[in-house]
Amino acid sequence: MEKIKVAIIGATGAVGQVFMWMLSNHKWFEIEYITATAARTGEKYGKSVHWVLPFEMAEVLKGIELKEYNLEAMKEAGVQIVFSAMPAEVARVAEPELRDAGFYVFSNAGAMRYEKNVPILIPEVNLDSLHLINEQGYPEGGFIVTNANCSTTGLAIALSPLVKFGIKEISVSTYQSVSGAGYPGLSSFDITDNVIPFIGGEEEKIEKEINKILSITPDVYAYCARVPVMFGHIETVWVDFDQDVSIEDIIEAWDTFIIDESGLPSSPVKPVIYDADNTFPQPKYAFWGKPRGMVTYTGRLKKKKHRIGFTLMVNNVVKGAAGGSIQNAEAFVQMYNHR
Ligand SMILES: NC(=O)c1ccc[n+]([C@@H]2O[C@H](COP(=O)([O-])OP(=O)(O)OC[C@H]3O[C@@H](n4cnc5c(N)ncnc54)[C@H](OP(=O)(O)O)[C@@H]3O)[C@@H](O)[C@H]2O)c1
Structure with a gap:
């Protein structure tokens, strides 16, 4: 299977770093686009980030460039799935915009968790709730799936x-x-x-x-x-x-x-x-x-x-955050046979 291109928004934070680590060699997903605050745009990930995980950063991550947060550019780069590790107040505005632009958003932020048609998904617990993406407009449009606190x-x-x-x-x-x-x-x-x-x-x-x-x-x-x-x-x-x-x-x-x-x-x-x-x-x-x-x-x-x-x-940063989001995206790919 050709790998699905993903973006990580907030790639330099505690959760963003776990996304980078877990996606550095993922079977189904490949990192195509990463962002943090605008001041880091153009910097190489390995130089820019303050790495806090208790093991070394994978070599392949070091040279990835942090890009401007730009939905058009993400579309042009072929990104389909967006992993969000933004602060909640930023996510509250950005995530609905990403969904409206047709992206499949898997979020760690608390901002959208309590919306009626947005699932708080834990695949081993409530996989059925994933069907709510249809109420958000999938397959014609994008959606937001959150993971729990x-x-x-x-x-x-x-x-x-x-x-x-x-x-x-x-x-x-x-x-x-x-x-x-x-x-x-x-x-x-x-x-x-x-x-x-x-x-x-x-x-x-x-x-x-x-x-x-x-x-x-x-x-x-x-x-x-x-x-x-x-x-x-x-x-x-x-x-x-x-x-x-x-x-x-x-x-x-x-x-x-x-x-x-x-x-x-x-x-x-x-x-x-x-x-x-x-x-x-x-x-x-x-x-x-x-x-x-x-x-x-x-x-x-x-x-x-x-x-x-x-x-x-x-x-908290793996199962409770980035790992949970990646698992949610995998559940979507498998359940909807999305390739
Ligand atoms: N930490 C956890 O255990 C955990 C668990 C579950 C859920 N969450 C949720 O996951 C999200 C990320 O948490 P975190 O712990 O990784 O936070 P963090 O360490 O503060 O990281 C926040 C990330 O967002 C970027 N960012 C900040 N303001 C931004 C803006 N205005 N525009 C674009 N990017 C911006 C930061 O970039 P810079 O590095 O350039 O500032 C950084 O990459 C939060 O919503 C949090 O509530 C966290």
């Missing part, structure tokens, strides 16, 4: 195989890494040796998005904190179910949550991996798994009265 992503994946038990109430506390605030993000004065018990808008996003993604209406209570960790969000979760659920039921539900190996290049075969070790999971494992950073890890499972508690760890 990074903390919501991990929570939705861990809860997805448990929905069958009837989820009544969810209490979640997050311990979110600094990369979640982008680059340069927080001042080191504020976060070194410290925990900040508030992340603006985050708790509301979890409460809203979990319902849209899982198509359920439990009461959701969230607290979000920023911790001095580079990558990977930890979440502690308590769930109240309609029926009596045992620890063994939960482990079995996670263990049998398996995605067909012939599926999407970026889908993990087992989206959730549980380990009973009391020290598991930790943000140290953020880039573990196959594909790297795409697995949600769970542990610390316990039952108290009728409630089930557990801890999870999701890589």
